[in-house]
Amino acid sequence: MVEKNKHCLYITLQHLGELPGYHWALLLAPTLKNETADIGVRDSHLFQATNTVNLDHPQKPGSTVAAWHYEDKPANSLRSGNMIGRILVAKFSSTVPVTDLAKSIGMVVKSVRVVDDDANWTCRIWVEEALDALRALGDQYAVIPEVTYGGAVENRILxxxxxxxDKNRNSRKDIKHAKDLPHKAARPLRRVLVGEKIPDARESFLVRHIDDIKYSFVSW
Incomplete structure (x- = not known):
């Protein structure tokens, strides 16, 4: 019997206010319909590289930010108020609690390098390398797409x-639940034949994976 209501691992994008670009992170959450609408409840778990100032990471001299550092913590998608969308990259059995699965993921991604004082290194690179580390585990992680700096999948995410x-800015509907956020899913389709031409369509964006797997970006 096919299991429903699986936990979901997302790439999340958060706007940076007046600054260009997006903050990238990974979020482990219950299946969408089971996520809470109460922003006071942290039923998900966030993994990220951040340069946000806090008690443990003070502002760098001559700067408005802290040094880049790894962080993981219980979270709620709507609590920050600046999350704009999520891309599904993997699903996991709900027989394992989110908290336990978060510990397993954290043991892997906390070892991903964090680089400071390099203008070319960002949270986006950290997410891409964290996905590589998780995909290398195989099994249920094997479906995670390869996202490379400057590559086709990265460009599609941007x-x-x-x-x-644009959708959030022009919508008249308030975002009261995670399901109200725009979503995409990077889903494995089938093996690619050697030399096969890969189509490139806006809502069915197929790319070549190093393991010859196709991935399609589809709307929810």
């Missing part, structure tokens, strides 16, 4: 971010 920003 396009999705722009589309999500």
């Amino acid at each position: 396009e999705f971010g722009n589309e999500a920003m």
Whole structure:
């Protein structure tokens, strides 16, 4: 019997106010319909590289930010108020609690490098390398797409971010639940034949994976 209501691992995009681009992070959450609408409840778990100032990471001299550092913590998608959209990259059995699965994921991604004082290194690179580390585990992680700096999948995610920003800005509907956020899913389709031409369509964006797997970006 096919299990429903699986936990979901997302790439999340958050707007940066007046600054260009997006903050990238990973979020482990219950299946969408089971996520809470109460922003006071942290039923998800966030993994990220951040340069946000806090008690443990003070502002760098001559700067308005802290040094880049790894962080993972219980979270709620709507609590920050600046999340604009999510891309599904993997699903996991709900027989394991989110908290336990978050510990397993954290043990892997906390070892992903964090680079400071390099203008070319960002949270986006951290997410891409964290996805590589998780995909290398195989099994249920094997479906995670390869996202590379400057690559086709990364570009499509950035396009999705722009589309999500426009959608949220022009919508008359308040975002009261995670399901109200724009979503995409990077789903494995089938093996690619050697030399096969990969189509490139806006809502069915197929890319070549290093393991010859096709991935399609589809709307929810």
